[in-house]
Amino acid sequence: MEKSKIHVKKGDTVVVVSGSHKGEKGKVKAVLPSKQAVIVEGVNIIKKAVRPTPQRPQGGFSEQEAPLHASKVRPLCPSCGKPTRIRKKVLENGSKIRVCVHCEGSLDTQEKR
Secondary structure (H helix, E strand, O other): OOOOOOOOOOOOEEEEOOOOOOOOEEEEEEEEOOOOEEEEOOOOEEEEEEOOOOOOOOOEEEEEEOOEEHHHEEEEOOOOOOEOOEEEEEOOOOOEEEEEOOOOOEOOOOOOO
16 A cells, blocks of 8 residues: 655644634644544544553543544644645755745754755
8 A cells, every 4th residue: 555645744733724623723743644644732632431440540531632634734834824735845955845835935844854
């Protein structure tokens, strides 16, 4: 099976653009390419039943973030501050970076490359 490409990376700040969490912002905690999904910090919180264990003898419910489909999120451009689609740009040295469609600002920082 071919590895699918996702337009956001771990650590990106994103905005949810559709669904019940529309308008919420957060950082990407994890990317799940096989499911075409991302886990965003503080968005899509679910309650999960937890069995009693020696560390947690009472059991109960724990809250955690659930995955969102990658098409529901857009990265925030650091230059213009808008949610944007991305384009790829090839630099002179041959490396590719992600750029904002609106302002042509780079979404990739030096430490991410």
